Amino acid sequence: MLIEDVLGKDGVISKKLGSYELRPQQLDMALTIEKAIEENKHLIVEAGTGVGKSMAYLIPFIFWCVKNNKKVVISTHTKTLQEQLIKKDLPFLRNALKSVNIFADAIDDNSHPENGQEDKFDFSYTLCVGGQNYLCLRRFHQAQSQGVFNTQKEFDEFQHIVQWEAHARRGLRSELDFEPSPAVWSKICRESDLCFGKQCSFKDDCYYNRARRKEYKAQILVTNHHLFFANLASDGRVLPDFDAVVFDEAHTLEDIATSYFGIGISNSRIKYMFDSILNPKTGKGLISRLFDSSNASDLANQMSIIGDMEKLLKDAGSASDLFFSEIIEKYGTGNKTTRIREKSTINNYLDKPLSNLFDLLESLSKQVKTEEGRLEIYAFANRCSEINNNIATIMNQDLKEYVYWTEVERKKSRYESYSDTLQLTNKLEPINHKQTRCSLLAAPINVAVEFEKQIFGKTRPVILTSATLSINGSFKYIKGRLGIPVCAKTDTEKPTIVLEQDGLGSHITREDGYCEKAIGSPFNFSENALIYVPDNIPDPNQQPEEFKDSIIKHIEDIITHSQGRAFLLFTSFKMLNSVYEEIQDDLEDFTLFKQGDKPRYQLIEEFKASHKPVLFGTATFWQGVDVPGEALKCVIITKLPFAVPDDPIIEARMELLKSQNKNPFMFYQVPQAITLLRQGFGRLIRSTTDTGVVAILDPRIKSKFYGKYFINSLPDCKKVSDIKDIKDFFDSAHNHVD
């Protein structure tokens, strides 16, 4: 059986689907992936919107897994794509391929499986989600018998979970018909350091264990990038071993990897841990549970243990308040992100209290009579130690090629801001933990080496795919960011490749092991889409107010012609809110939606069902949103989406490029903005029959030298600058709203 026999004209899929349209691009992509698998090469494959990427990688990998008894991980960025794979594509293929004998083309009899799979083709797949999504039966029963909740509201919520659990199928949080609060779910979900594994008395019925057994058997594992990197960060304890990886939506990999290779601590996380050990307000927590009078050898001993722990926790809590207050005073008050460039001179008040806590917990573990209790105590002792290590690592800036920063988020009090309090009293006030969250964070500036070491160097083949991987017709940018040699050009060339890792001074030499391909979209952009770039809009940097006034006027004109049905994409909330405030009264005929007013999925569903809808959104709406058909006819890009240079990670990456005599704007900001612009553009045309206009209101796309790179990276369609062309486009019959 060949790939063509499945995806080609009169192939298996065409016979199953009455409405099947042959897409040569899809077949091309599937054959390219099949070849990469055969040659054991990593592959970057860009596939334009509408190619049908998922089928194109699933089919060759299903064949490979079944023929060779292999396991592949398919990792996506969005939940929407995961659901499409698990609920639609994989069940369809399993059904469609049942009658197929994929071994029909095998020449070597040894490649036939011994279990008769050639008679009835089948494969297995499953969705992998993080352990914390599963209910832990041990903790659940503990919560029922020992009363771990602090408020009536938490208790009531738990009662709903008890009713649900009686008939739960997979024990997943997503099966609940409500969103449980973190205060409740965190006490009953699976936590890796609180899991008893083989020693657990609930192990046979355990939801997580059942899921893991399925994962070990499955040939196709569908997961998301977050879980994939959590697996790397935990030395492979999250996913079963696998033989190959497909990263779909691969343009987001660098950002997600950066967060997983980083570390962080916060005052709220520390307080949560202290309260879990022994809550000073309610007297509940690990210690009171383990050393209640019925378990401790005598009441006096119990009182002494609780008294000792209360004292240590009080000291540790005060130390934490003082430590984070000084951080806030030094690195910024209010809502602020501040880079820490040098080793911190702030006293690490938490070092000693956390060590004391660790020691006490360790000594108490010897007094606990049950294995379960001992494990819990160890888990908390280890958490103290991990937090202490992370604080020291960040304060001392121990990790090389990392960027360090603080984040302060504060819910404003009704009367004054925290900075006002500091200014008025001129002394450090204790932090109100409910109102101020202060985090210390560290992240790698460059993940290329980690990618090479932990992904490309360990697993083969690795396939990266997305509709937006190339910049101006080249993969150089994504390759540089992810540590892929930059001189492999086609899958027929066989150069010896030398990779110079950006900024890290290390050289990796690799024989050819990579290939790449860009596959265009089957959509007819030149007929179905229009790019509108008006003239005479003031420069957003030089004349910000005039720019805003001008785009407001253009937005009103455009959405009048498109009759709403528009996404307005902004690069900042500030700009979004400012435009919204000024424009809303003039748009009474339209149904307006603003990011932040409702959850994203709800905004999208209501947008689809509304009359003349206009949605105001920022970053989250530039990608991963799918509104096919008549509901979306226009995407308005208000500004080119350049990354903000005051973000510590972006700033550090730009500094690194500068130190290598590379222009950070051209090497980093422009390619990143082009990727996002292409994603924004991609919201518009989602099927062969979709039509619409993309309006780019940032004049720099015409006036600046780099503008051509943006334009060259967009699909080839007609470009206009006269609003009349938009009117004509929408007046044409196929674009008119009913």
Ligand code: SF4
């Ligand atoms: S095996 Fe682990 S996750 Fe499962 S019930 Fe036991 S402790 Fe909970």
